[in-house]
Amino acid sequence: xxxxxxxSVSLDVRDVHLAFxxxxxxxxxxxxxxxxxxxxxxxxxxxxxxxxxxTINRLIEPDRGDVLLDGRSVLGDDPDGLRQRVGMVFQQFNxxxxxxxxxxxxxxxxxxxxxxxxxxxxxxxxxxxxxGLAAKADARPAQLSGGQQQRVAIARALALRPExxxxxxxxxxLDPELVKGVLGVMADLSAAGMTMVVVTHEMGFARQVADxxxxxxxGVVLEAGPPEAVFERAEHPRLRRxxxxxx
Ligand code: ADP
Ligand code: MG
Numbered sequence: 001x002x003x004x005x006x007x008s009v010s011l012d013v014r015d016v017h018l019a020f021x022x023x024x025x026x027x028x029x030x031x032x033x034x035x036x037x038x039x040x041x042x043x044x045x046x047x048x049x050x051x052x053x054x055t056i057n058r059l060i061e062p063d064r065g066d067v068l069l070d071g072r073s074v075l076g077d078d079p080d081g082l083r084q085r086v087g088m089v090f091q092q093f094n095x096x097x098x099x100x101x102x103x104x105x106x107x108x109x110x111x112x113x114x115x116x117x118x119x120x121x122x123x124x125x126x127x128x129x130x131x132g133l134a135a136k137a138d139a140r141p142a143q144l145s146g147g148q149q150q151r152v153a154i155a156r157a158l159a160l161r162p163e164x165x166x167x168x169x170x171x172x173x174l175d176p177e178l179v180k181g182v183l184g185v186m187a188d189l190s191a192a193g194m195t196m197v198v199v200t201h202e203m204g205f206a207r208q209v210a211d212x213x214x215x216x217x218x219g220v221v222l223e224a225g226p227p228e229a230v231f232e233r234a235e236h237p238r239l240r241r242x243x244x245x246x247x
Contacts, residue, residue, distance in 0.1 A: 008195040009070040009085075009163040010035045016055055016065035018048075025051045026062065027219035033164075033212065035070070036193040040206035040227075043216035044242060049199045052216065053166045056197065057086040069163065084112050087157030091169040093149045095141040095156075101128065102137040105156045112160055127155040131185050147178030151185055158189075165189065167198045203247055207231060215239045 011033040018026040025048045033039045041049050054060045056067055058079045066073050074082050095104050105124035109115045115123065128134050131151040133144075141149050150170060157165060167186060171179045183202060187209050190196055200206060206213050207227045214224040215236070223236045231247075234240045 007161065007163050008036050008193055010037075010068075011056070011164050011195055011197065012066075012068040012071070013052070013056065014066045014068065016052070016062045016067065018051060018055060018060065018062045025219055026055065029065070029216075029219070029221055031197070031214055031221055031224070033195055033197060036195055037211045038190040038194075038196045038198060038209055039212040039214055039224075040210035041197060041199045041214045041216055041221075042201070042203070042206060042242070042246075047216040048219045049216050050168050053088065053168050053197060053199060056164075056166060057088050058082050059088075080112065084160050085162055086164045086166060087160060087162035088166040088168065089150070089153050089157055089170045091172045093141070093146075093153040093173075095149055095152060097141055100138050100140060101133065101144070101152050104141065104152060105159050108156060109159055123159055124155070127159040128152070130158070131155045132181075145178055146174045147181045150174065150178075150182045154182075154185055154189075162194075164195045164197070167196065167200070169199055169201065171200070171202060201246065203231070203243075215242065217242075 013029055013031040016026050016029045029052055031039060043049055055062045067075060069085065102124055105127060106120040109120040109123055125134060125137060128137055131154055133148060133151055136144060136148060171182050174182065183205050190209050210227050212224055213227050213230040214221045215230065217238050223230065223234065223239050234243060
């Protein structure tokens, strides 16, 4: 995918803590992604992966710790501005069903990037073209496959020219035959130099695309390293057990 990723930034999550009442969901998470790097986050259900992503783009404020883009803390920044810099794609695509594909993409461009209608449409069409969906611009989401809908959601996020992209189990809701196309778009984006954090159960993707694989368990990153190290030479017994269940 050719995309303007010259503005991608490094991401540092430092000692992030977060509790929901008595439930200490994040207990000191550290994660570093260099500019243009891709980190895949793996781990059991309930270990805090989604919550971690939500603290990075400030859908939730951490109780303690810091999140830095290019070495600068973003916790004091305006959350709307930050959400333009940090794009997020969810398991459920969250497209507006009553709007065309094109309008799903132009809406945020007009609201957040304050583009006029013509310019927003041009940007949206170009971005849809990059995910292979130029021909679907006038369709409603329900007329698209799940994989196509997820690619629209990715185009919508990329149209805002984010500096970091977060993916939360972006392929988990898809029929198996549709997974590959979406992972392909994500792999292209990684290769194009986007800084990414990808929560995934797709171990093949993590192995091939990640620079770093981080294993989350009970609210901490228990082990992290290059894919070969994590998959072939896992140190922690809990990681070894997890891998034996998913591989
Ligand atoms: P994962 O994505 O690894 O499956 P989550 O981050 O979704 O884990 O959840 C971690 C823990 O936080 C779970 O125990 C979950 O019930 C709890 N949790 C997540 N979101 C909320 C919330 N908004 N309010 C209360 N508890 C939450
Ligand atoms: Mg989750």
